[in-house]
Amino acid sequence: MIAIVDYGMANLRSVEKALACVGGSPIITGDPDLIARADRVVLPGVGAFRACMSNLNGRGLNEAVVTAVTSGKPFLGICVGMQMLFDSSSEMGVTPGLGLLPGRVVRFFEESAPANTSELKVPHIGWNVLNVKRDSHLLHGVEAGSRVYFVHSYYPIPAERSIVSATSDHGVEFCCAAESNNVAATQFHPEKSGAVGLQILRNFLSWQPVM
Numbered sequence: 001m002i003a004i005v006d007y008g009m010a011n012l013r014s015v016e017k018a019l020a021c022v023g024g025s026p027i028i029t030g031d032p033d034l035i036a037r038a039d040r041v042v043l044p045g046v047g048a049f050r051a052c053m054s055n056l057n058g059r060g061l062n063e064a065v066v067t068a069v070t071s072g073k074p075f076l077g078i079c080v081g082m083q084m085l086f087d088s089s090s091e092m093g094v095t096p097g098l099g100l101l102p103g104r105v106v107r108f109f110e111e112s113a114p115a116n117t118s119e120l121k122v123p124h125i126g127w128n129v130l131n132v133k134r135d136s137h138l139l140h141g142v143e144a145g146s147r148v149y150f151v152h153s154y155y156p157i158p159a160e161r162s163i164v165s166a167t168s169d170h171g172v173e174f175c176c177a178a179e180s181n182n183v184a185a186t187q188f189h190p191e192k193s194g195a196v197g198l199q200i201l202r203n204f205l206s207w208q209p210v211m
Contacts, residue, residue: 002205003038005065005081006030007056010044011191015078018191022202032064040204041068045080049089049105049154052080053097062098069100074207075183076138079152082178082185086156101180102159112172123153124170128188130177130196136165137207138184138200139177146196148188150176155187182209 002024004015012028019026019042026042027034035041043065045052056062069075069085077085086097089105097105108122127147132139148168155174158164166177168188176187184204190197 001034001038002026002040002042003035003068004028004042004044005035005056005061007052007059007061009047009052009055010081011046011079011189012044014189014191015042015044018198018201019205022198022205024201024205030059030061032060032067035061035064035068036071038068038073040074040076041065042076042078042204043081043084044078045082045084046151047080049080049083049091049097050093050095053084053095056084066098066100069183072182072209074204074209076204077183077185078191079187079189082187083154083156085183085185086158089154091154100183101156101163101178101185103157104159105154105156107154108170108172108174120171123151125151128168128170130188131167131169131173133164133166134162136177136179136184137209138179138186138203139165140203141199142196148176148186148190148193148196150188152187 083105086103163180168176190200
C-alpha cells in the first residue's frame with residue numbers, strides 16, 4: 001500500500017492515478033495510522049509553503065510524515081512536498097519546514113539574479129531539461145536531456161550537495177531532485193511528466209533503500 005498524504009493542499013488525484021498506472025496500490029489518506037501501516041509514503045504539494053505547513057501541522061500529519069521517514073520506508077516528496085522536507089522557506093517570511101533534509105527554500109532570483117532575469121517568468125511553468133548529477137534509483141533509466149514538468153516559484157538549496165541527484169536551469173541552476181537514504185524528492189511533477197514521470201514513479205515502486 002502506498003499512502004498519499006492528504007493535508008488539504010495537493011494534486012492528489014493525479015498522483016493517485018499515475019501511481020496506479022505503473023502498478024501501485026495508492027490510497028489518499030489523512031489518517032496517521034494508515035500512513036504508519038503503508039509500505040511507501042508520498043507527500044505531494046501545491047500552493048504556498050506556509051499554508052501547506054500550517055495544514056500539515058494543523059491536522060497532526062507532520063508527526064506522521066516524520067515517523068514515516070525515520071522508519072526507513074521509501075518516501076517521496078513532490079513539489080511543495082519536496083520543499084517541506086527542508087529546514088525552512090523564505091516564502092511569505094521565513095517559515096520552518098520539517099527539517100528532514102538540511103537546507104532552505106528560496107524564490108527564483110532572490111539571491112542570484114542573472115542578466116536576463118527580466119526575460120524569465122516566475123512562476124517557472126512548463127517543461128524543462130533534467131541534468132542528472134549522480135547515480136539515483138529514482139532516476140534510473142531516465143535518459144540525459146529528458147524533460148519534466150514544473151510549476152513553482154521557489155526551489156530548495158540543500159546544505160549537503162551530495163544529496164542532489166538532478167538539477168534544471170531557469171536563469172540559475174537549481175536542485176530539482178534529491179535522494180538521501182530512504183527519502184527521494186522532486187521539485188517537478190512526475191505525475192504530469194509523461195513517460196519520463198511514469199518511469200520515475202515506477203522506480204519509486206521498486207525502490208528498496210538501505211539505511
